[in-house]
Amino acid sequence: MEGYLRGQIASMANVNIETLRYYENHGLIPSPIRSEAGYRLYSEEVLVRLAFIKNAKSCGFTLKEIRKALTASTASSVSIADFVALIDRKIEGINQEIAQKEKTKAMLSHLKSDLQASHKAPEIQELLDILHMKS
Template identity: 70%
Template sequence: MGSYLRGQIAEMANVNMATLRYYENHGLIPSPPRSESGYRLYPADVLTRIEFIKNAKLCGFTLKEIKKALTNSADGSISIQQFIDFIDRKVVGINQEIAAKEQTKQMLAELKNNLQSTHKQPEVQGVLQILHMDS
């Protein structure tokens, strides 16, 4: 496997160079060795790592969570079952976010209905007065 310059790796991974720098500065990808002239020379396997990071982000994991998983997997301190448990906790969190958004959506629908009603509830009348939207 060859070595690639930062711009080449960024293009191959379909990320910009600032993202690559960020990942390197925050320990998501290892700092590559440098050539005699000082250029960073990334090994090809960094592409697999970047692809993992991109996929994990799409699944809703934060960069902090991704770094922790990468660090723990590198030193062998995480098992498949622990990773599955982490995924399950992530799903529970997403379900809670969905429930909260559904509740907000329902509240907005009720507010809209109350605003469109010819017989507005007293609370809605109060809100309209505060907003100087008496109708």
């Protein structure tokens, strides 16, 4: 029997053993086969799935979305349109976050300018008024 032990696969994928257990319990990776001695043996496919999960998480996908993608990818009727729509929604969410961050950055820049122009430390209420006016 070939395969990697739990500690080996976790180390190779750079994930915690508890994370590996969680992914297994929640259907993100297949249950491993057992050796004659009863040890869990994980396949190379699990290593690939773990890399996919980590990359998808870093792109902002939830575990629920990742599970759905993994399930769909093993089904015979994979809908590329569904994956594209999911990616489009992620991109739109990122664009909204960027717009909000730009608005916040502009507000803070104006606040900084206002404070520097006044040459005095503002009172708390003045700061609140300035922040309220800029938002």
